[in-house]
Amino acid sequence: MTKETIDRIRKFTDDRDWNQFHTPANLAKSISIEASELLECFQWDETNYDLEHVKEELADVLVYCRNMLDVLGLDEYEIVNAKMKKNEAKYPVEKSKGNSRKYDEL
Amino acid sequence: MTKETIDRIRKFTDDRDWNQFHTPANLAKSISIEASELLECFQWDETNYDLEHVKEELADVLVYCRNMLDVLGLDEYEIVNAKMKKNEAKYPVEKSKGNSRKYDEL
Amino acid sequence: MTKETIDRIRKFTDDRDWNQFHTPANLAKSISIEASELLECFQWDETNYDLEHVKEELADVLVYCRNMLDVLGLDEYEIVNAKMKKNEAKYPVEKSKGNSRKYDEL
Amino acid sequence: MTKETIDRIRKFTDDRDWNQFHTPANLAKSISIEASELLECFQWDETNYDLEHVKEELADVLVYCRNMLDVLGLDEYEIVNAKMKKNEAKYPVEKSKGNSRKYDEL
Numbered sequence: 001m002t003k004e005t006i007d008r009i010r011k012f013t014d015d016r017d018w019n020q021f022h023t024p025a026n027l028a029k030s031i032s033i034e035a036s037e038l039l040e041c042f043q044w045d046e047t048n049y050d051l052e053h054v055k056e057e058l059a060d061v062l063v064y065c066r067n068m069l070d071v072l073g074l075d076e077y078e079i080v081n082a083k084m085k086k087n088e089a090k091y092p093v094e095k096s097k098g099n100s101r102k103y104d105e106l
Numbered sequence: 107m108t109k110e111t112i113d114r115i116r117k118f119t120d121d122r123d124w125n126q127f128h129t130p131a132n133l134a135k136s137i138s139i140e141a142s143e144l145l146e147c148f149q150w151d152e153t154n155y156d157l158e159h160v161k162e163e164l165a166d167v168l169v170y171c172r173n174m175l176d177v178l179g180l181d182e183y184e185i186v187n188a189k190m191k192k193n194e195a196k197y198p199v200e201k202s203k204g205n206s207r208k209y210d211e212l
Numbered sequence: 213m214t215k216e217t218i219d220r221i222r223k224f225t226d227d228r229d230w231n232q233f234h235t236p237a238n239l240a241k242s243i244s245i246e247a248s249e250l251l252e253c254f255q256w257d258e259t260n261y262d263l264e265h266v267k268e269e270l271a272d273v274l275v276y277c278r279n280m281l282d283v284l285g286l287d288e289y290e291i292v293n294a295k296m297k298k299n300e301a302k303y304p305v306e307k308s309k310g311n312s313r314k315y316d317e318l
Numbered sequence: 319m320t321k322e323t324i325d326r327i328r329k330f331t332d333d334r335d336w337n338q339f340h341t342p343a344n345l346a347k348s349i350s351i352e353a354s355e356l357l358e359c360f361q362w363d364e365t366n367y368d369l370e371h372v373k374e375e376l377a378d379v380l381v382y383c384r385n386m387l388d389v390l391g392l393d394e395y396e397i398v399n400a401k402m403k404k405n406e407a408k409y410p411v412e413k414s415k416g417n418s419r420k421y422d423e424l
Binding site for chain 1: 107108111114118121122123124126127129130131134135137138140141142143144145146147149152153155157160161162164165166167169170171174175178180183184186187188189190192193194197199202203204206
């Protein structure tokens with residue numbers, strides 16, 4: 001996200017005095033609720049979906065993720081790269097290439 | 107996300123030949139599953155949580171969101187700003203300041 | 213559920229002094245978390261799933277639903293029949309036969 | 319659930335010719351989606367919730383669980399008791415009494 005978008009999200013929350021509701025637990029619930037609304041776009045039919053609806057629900061997930069990064073003072077770059085480093089070690093290319101098994105079943 | 111991180115995520119998927127599994131529906135399931143693992147950090151206690159665990163689960167959500175943006179050819183900047191524009195209209199400051207009611211109950 | 217199974221679930225909670233954790237909100241989180249673990253059985257492949265795993269995760273959802281009924285003093289028969297009555301009205305056979313559209317799109 | 323309620327749920331699905339949509343994977347998604355709607359009742363406030371709404375969303379979860387039992391030919395009594403037996407072994411009373419730690423952290 002650009003600095004401009006991040007600021008827009010922060011201002012949205014600040015202007016409405018909503019920081020009081022943004023505990024980490026409430027934001028975790030919110031991310032999960034929005035992720036489910038995204039899933040609902042594919043509930044009965046996985047190939048014919050409403051792209052405009054998908055875009056909105058995915059954006060909702062991303063906005064709440066940004067809120068959570070803010071509340072916990074986290075850096076997206078840092079946590080994503082730290083996790084990717086772990087993933088790269090957990091899923092060695094030679095073992096996981098072309099299969100979707102979890103790391104503990106490789 | 108920086109270009110570098112986005113490329114790292116793409117390379118991770120490409121190297122493992124996992125694009126075949128990354129249908130929009132499977133990624134929607136995956137975002138929802140990871141969001142639930144994030145929620146699990148706050149399942150019984152919302153104040154004492156394991157921050158390292160939270161960081162990893164939030165990163166997982168963000169990585170799958172990035173996969174979904176890629177698969178659908180979406181621009182994060184665009185979809186988030188389009189949604190924020192809608193949110194700003196749906197939640198006028200004067201009506202929603204300090205309360206957490208949904209827009210249809212304002 | 214039989215009275216015997218319901219009693220077994222209650223005794224399990226009582227013996228461990230876990231009623232203190234079983235707030236309605238915590239149980240809602242728990243149902244959602246277990247539902248996601250059930251979904252994980254179908255994350256990448258919807259036809260080849262581990263039935264034993266599915267049975268366990270579905271049972272977990274049902275157990276937490278039972279806990280929630282207990283905590284709120286609800287009767288399963290009553291709430292399910294009340295909801296079915298609503299569903300029958302919301303989805304008239306002639307309009308919804310053979311299609312999976314939501315009631316507001318019928 | 320009583321035989322009468324189970325039959326009512328089956329008839330509802332049959333009358334609408336919806337068995338075609340009720341694959342195990344679609345039902346897993348549906349249980350997860352409804353569980354999230356239940357969670358939404360507690361999104362920002364865990365103590366002041368709309369009980370009528372909670373009842374409806376919990377009923378929705380239970381109905382989809384019943385659909386899944388049906389589709390997979392499972393017996394609720396059997397799978398719940400098998401899981402309770404496992405839970406009782408995984409969470410010995412003396413180790414888990416009064417604390418909410420997961421079995422692998424006991």
